[in-house]
Amino acid sequence: MGSPVPAGEGSPGASAATNTSPGLKAPTRRGTELVMLSFAAGLVTLALILVELNQERSLSLRILYLGLAYLGLFACAHLAVRRWAPYADPAILPCVALLNGLGLVVIHRIDLALEGTVFPDGSTWDPVAFKQVIWTGIGLLMFAATLKFLPDHRMLARFGYTFGLVGLVALLLPGVLPGFIAPTINGAKIWLRIGPLSLQPGEFAKILLMVFFAAFLVSKRDLFTVAGRRFLGMDLPRARDLGPLFAAWGVTVAVMVLQKDLGSSLLFFGIVLVLLYIATERAAWVVLGLGLFAGGAVIAWKLFNHVQQRVANWQDPIARYDMIGGGYQISQSLFGLATGGIGGAGLGAGRPEMIPEANTDFITAVIGEELGFVGFAALLLVYMVFALRGLRGAISVRDSFGKLLGGGLAFAVCFQVFIVVGGVTKLIPMTGITAPFLSYGGSSLLANYILVALLLRISAAARAPQRVAKPKPQQPAIADQHTVMVERPK
Amino acid sequence: MNTPLRRVGMAMMVMILLLLGNATWVQVINADEWRKNAYNRRVLLDEYARKRGLITVADGTVIADVKETTDRLRYLRTYNSGQAYAPVTGYLSVTYGTSGMERAENDLLNGSDDRLLTRRISALITGRDPVGGNVQLTLNSKVQQTAYDQLTAKGFTGSVVAIKPDTGEILAMASTPSYDPNLLASHDVNEQAAAWKQLTAKDSGDPLVNRATQALYPAGSTLKVLVAAAALADGKNKDTQYTAKGSITLPGSQTPLPNFNGTPCGPGETVSMETALAKSCNTAFGEMAGQLGANKLRRQAEKFGFNDPDLTVPLVVETSTLGPIPDDAALYQTGIGQRDVQITPLENAVIAATIANNGKRMQPYLVSKILGPDLKSIDDTEPDQVETAMSTANANALRDMMIQSEVNTGGEGRLQNVQVASKTGTAEHGSDVTKFNPHAWYIAFAPAQKPEIAIAVIVEDGGDRGLGATGGKVAAPIGRAVMNAYLAGR
Numbered sequence: 001m002g003s004p005v006p007a008g009e010g011s012p013g014a015s016a017a018t019n020t021s022p023g024l025k026a027p028t029r030r031g032t033e034l035v036m037l038s039f040a041a042g043l044v045t046l047a048l049i050l051v052e053l054n055q056e057r058s059l060s061l062r063i064l065y066l067g068l069a070y071l072g073l074f075a076c077a078h079l080a081v082r083r084w085a086p087y088a089d090p091a092i093l094p095c096v097a098l099l100n101g102l103g104l105v106v107i108h109r110i111d112l113a114l115e116g117t118v119f120p121d122g123s124t125w126d127p128v129a130f131k132q133v134i135w136t137g138i139g140l141l142m143f144a145a146t147l148k149f150l151p152d153h154r155m156l157a158r159f160g161y162t163f164g165l166v167g168l169v170a171l172l173l174p175g176v177l178p179g180f181i182a183p184t185i186n187g188a189k190i191w192l193r194i195g196p197l198s199l200q201p202g203e204f205a206k207i208l209l210m211v212f213f214a215a216f217l218v219s220k221r222d223l224f225t226v227a228g229r230r231f232l233g234m235d236l237p238r239a240r241d242l243g244p245l246f247a248a249w250g251v252t253v254a255v256m257v258l259q260k261d262l263g264s265s266l267l268f269f270g271i272v273l274v275l276l277y278i279a280t281e282r283a284a285w286v287v288l289g290l291g292l293f294a295g296g297a298v299i300a301w302k303l304f305n306h307v308q309q310r311v312a313n314w315q316d317p318i319a320r321y322d323m324i325g326g327g328y329q330i331s332q333s334l335f336g337l338a339t340g341g342i343g344g345a346g347l348g349a350g351r352p353e354m355i356p357e358a359n360t361d362f363i364t365a366v367i368g369e370e371l372g373f374v375g376f377a378a379l380l381l382v383y384m385v386f387a388l389r390g391l392r393g394a395i396s397v398r399d400s401f402g403k404l405l406g407g408g409l410a411f412a413v414c415f416q417v418f419i420v421v422g423g424v425t426k427l428i429p430m431t432g433i434t435a436p437f438l439s440y441g442g443s444s445l446l447a448n449y450i451l452v453a454l455l456l457r458i459s460a461a462a463r464a465p466q467r468v469a470k471p472k473p474q475q476p477a478i479a480d481q482h483t484v485m486v487e488r489p490k
Numbered sequence: 491m492n493t494p495l496r497r498v499g500m501a502m503m504v505m506i507l508l509l510l511g512n513a514t515w516v517q518v519i520n521a522d523e524w525r526k527n528a529y530n531r532r533v534l535l536d537e538y539a540r541k542r543g544l545i546t547v548a549d550g551t552v553i554a555d556v557k558e559t560t561d562r563l564r565y566l567r568t569y570n571s572g573q574a575y576a577p578v579t580g581y582l583s584v585t586y587g588t589s590g591m592e593r594a595e596n597d598l599l600n601g602s603d604d605r606l607l608t609r610r611i612s613a614l615i616t617g618r619d620p621v622g623g624n625v626q627l628t629l630n631s632k633v634q635q636t637a638y639d640q641l642t643a644k645g646f647t648g649s650v651v652a653i654k655p656d657t658g659e660i661l662a663m664a665s666t667p668s669y670d671p672n673l674l675a676s677h678d679v680n681e682q683a684a685a686w687k688q689l690t691a692k693d694s695g696d697p698l699v700n701r702a703t704q705a706l707y708p709a710g711s712t713l714k715v716l717v718a719a720a721a722l723a724d725g726k727n728k729d730t731q732y733t734a735k736g737s738i739t740l741p742g743s744q745t746p747l748p749n750f751n752g753t754p755c756g757p758g759e760t761v762s763m764e765t766a767l768a769k770s771c772n773t774a775f776g777e778m779a780g781q782l783g784a785n786k787l788r789r790q791a792e793k794f795g796f797n798d799p800d801l802t803v804p805l806v807v808e809t810s811t812l813g814p815i816p817d818d819a820a821l822y823q824t825g826i827g828q829r830d831v832q833i834t835p836l837e838n839a840v841i842a843a844t845i846a847n848n849g850k851r852m853q854p855y856l857v858s859k860i861l862g863p864d865l866k867s868i869d870d871t872e873p874d875q876v877e878t879a880m881s882t883a884n885a886n887a888l889r890d891m892m893i894q895s896e897v898n899t900g901g902e903g904r905l906q907n908v909q910v911a912s913k914t915g916t917a918e919h920g921s922d923v924t925k926f927n928p929h930a931w932y933i934a935f936a937p938a939q940k941p942e943i944a945i946a947v948i949v950e951d952g953g954d955r956g957l958g959a960t961g962g963k964v965a966a967p968i969g970r971a972v973m974n975a976y977l978a979g980r
């Protein structure tokens with residue numbers, strides 16, 4: 001296992017590819033992907049062994065089996081890619097496997113730390129690592145299904161408006177529904193509870209709305225590039241073309257007000273801005289959008305207590321250490337990061353139990369504490385490689401919709417990392433958002449696996465040899481043809 | 491669309507770089523600030539997670555023990571006979587830090603001392619918890635308990651220090667009022683806070699201060715042995731004559747320097763040094779100091795251990811000084827241990843011990859052995875002669891004078907069949923000697939011909955005798971009882 005497979009071997013896509021230049025068949029790089037996946041699985045297994053060692057639990061062969069099972073799970077994903085998107089970018093799936101695996105190990109590690117904890121209401125800690133494993137499995141199923149049933153990403157553009165509507169409803173639903181079905185958890189009203197299942201529809205809405213915006217912007221692209229007035233050296237858009245931007249801004253504010261979810265509103269607005277910018281190539285949109293956002297943020301800060309709290313906690317967490325809704329959480333995160341220092345406390349040897357929400361929003365703080373700056377930087381670089389590879393697919397794909405969607409998806413992941421890690425490390429105010437693939441939570445994981453499938457689909461379309469739409473009629477050799485007089489049209 | 495996509499890629503890299511830069515700031519450059527923040531309990535908790543070493547006295551009795559607990563801190567520090575030993579052991583508190591031996595030998599007790607390195611490595615390999623080293627003190631449990639009981643029997647505020655003259659081993663170090671360190675070591679934060687509040691209250695009498703090493707007092711008449719030593723070194727002998735007047739006028743002023751109650755020292759004009767010391771005549775010693783001059787006095791004082799700011803036993807010891815001595819009047823007053831003379835009880839015991847040890851000053855110490863977790867000795871303290879403060883002949887001459895002084899001293903509890911050499915002191919302090927009760931001093935060693943124990947006793951503010959207190963009436967009985975406890979138990 002692990003030896004690179006010769007390029008194109010056994011992939012149906014390759015044989016169906018161009019037959020004009022058979023000697024220049026592009027390599028699929030699936031073998032590279034498998035090697036990197038094995039490497040990721042090896043790292044994850046090593047991480048698990050370290051946790052068990054540092055927690056002084058007995059080591060058994062079980063860990064090795066777990067590692068192999070993990071590799072098996074991703075080997076299945078790899079086979080799905082091989083089958084349905086053979087030319088997909090080979091670096092993206094290994095990055096995801098590493099992030100997801102590290103997330104599982106850290107969630108398990110936090111389970112161990114909180115084992116036996118009795119909460120003020122008398123309940124005890126319920127281990128969640130196994131649930132996350134199930135979610136990972138379901139996520140990979142969704143991933144494979146997306147690849148299978150979406151052979152061409154351009155199909156999505158046809159359902160743009162439907163996606164937009166569904167996405168909007170999904171985004172705003174928890175905010176308007178009554179509390180028994182949409183409870184407020186940790187101050188944010190972003191959950192739907194259906195029976196035993198908790199769902200965060202906003203995670204899916206993010207992708208649906210991106211599809212909508214990409215489709216919408218591609219179809220109306222020419223309109224947005226019509227210049228309005230010139231102002232300060234920038235071509236301002238015409239007032240009536242500002243509709244979508246204002247709509248997005250309105251939704252953002254609604255999310256902030258109804259659901260008190262600062263992170264999602266920031267993420268959503270950032271994505272819309274970037275999509276607008278990519279579509280129009282006009283910096284004016286960004287400037288305008290940032291102006292709108294700044295205005296909205298100031299108003300929100302003036303009006304809403306929870307926004308003020310977040311900003312104050314960011315300015316001086318220590319001064320507000322003992323207050324309710326104060327700087328305790330962010331302080332603990334910083335203490336952990338600083339105590340971890342350069343080399344870290346070692347996996348399983350830190351104190352994640354001191355950071356509230358350690359396995360969701362603050363999971364990167366736990367990684368920073370236990371793996372130190374070295375591990376933390378590596379983690380950020382893995383995210384960067386993931387996002388840049390996704391963006392590369394968008395740059396090299398040929399259709400505008402693919403470019404827009406791919407660019408948006410890649411940016412979304414990177415921006416989400418910026419918001420959550422920036423919050424955890426006190427670069428920006430803490431807004432409460434999950435770390436993609438790391439944090440505990442089914443909705444986030446499923447949505448992100450769909451996102452990965454879409455990125456792979458776009459990168460596959462970019463790297464696959466161009467298919468010839470209609471076979472050209474066989475033409476006789478040029479020497480055999482008649483000489484035709486061509487007259488210049490008058 | 492590729493230009494804006496590439497710019498988005500740049501923006502993504504900038505975001506990751508910002509996160510990396512901020513992580514460098516938090517985890518590397520500015521890490522110490524967060525690590526050492528008072529709210530950051532991680533470092534402390536790591537220390538608590540290790541089994542802390544024990545503190546034992548000379549006969550092996552454990553005075554600071556550890557008990558395994560079920561709570562987060564894992565090990566509870568417990569103190570046996572806490573009140574008697576608290577000035578030496580100090581306390582170990584999660585909230586309020588450490589003091590005393592817990593602070594001075596913290597690295598060793600918590601296992602991070604370099605001397606335990608090989609044991610730490612072997613613990614790492616064998617998978618056992620690293621454990622702190624043990625500290626064995628020089629304290630004699632019987633002497634220590636007697637000292638503490640004597641001070642507390644009448645509710646005195648004061649201190650007793652006992653030293654073995656030929657080695658410098660500290661046999662007892664008591665300070666009252668004392669406190670129960672168990673209260674501060676409690677894992678119950680509220681119990682800790684309540685105890686701390688009580689112990690640091692204005693009217694608490696400063697129980698957390700170890701008076702033996704941290705309190706400076708006027709030496710009073712006990713300093714006359716130091717002046718006599720300086721005079722002997724200057725070529726005088728026990729028969730050298732000094733004024734016998736009941737009162738003299740300080741040079742350059744109208745201020746009188748009277749004897750106790752203004753009584754003349756003898757029937758004649760002059761009196762011998764021996765008689766002057768035995769009767770503790772202020773006029774004679776004022777004149778003696780005046781003849782010697784400040785420099786000779788100071789030199790003798792330094793030979794006895796004054797002006798040593800680096801002295802640790804390993805508890806930090808305040809520096810004893812004679813003061814600035816700006817003029818002859820001050821010199822006369824310094825000669826009787828008043829004016830700006832400041833001395834710790836420990837230093838006064840060192841003076842007694844040095845005379846007892848034929849003028850050779852031994853370094854006083856509290857730690858006799860450092861033991862590894864396996865109770866094997868890692869480090870034995872060797873007695874260390876730091877100075878020859880007096881010639882043997884002079885020391886013997888001074889001893890003989892002090893034997894006469896003991897004969898002249900009143901008070902109860904004279905030792906049977908054991909010859910004692912001593913000097914008392916009644917130190918005035920405060921602005922008005924008619925309002926502030928004097929401190930009662932007693933320094934002594936026994937048996938006088940072959941000394942085995944030297945002591946210093948101070949009882950603040952006259953003990954139970956008020957303005958009428960003298961060293962002989964208040965402090966001497968305590969000193970005698972302490973010496974008896976040691977000599978009887980040999």
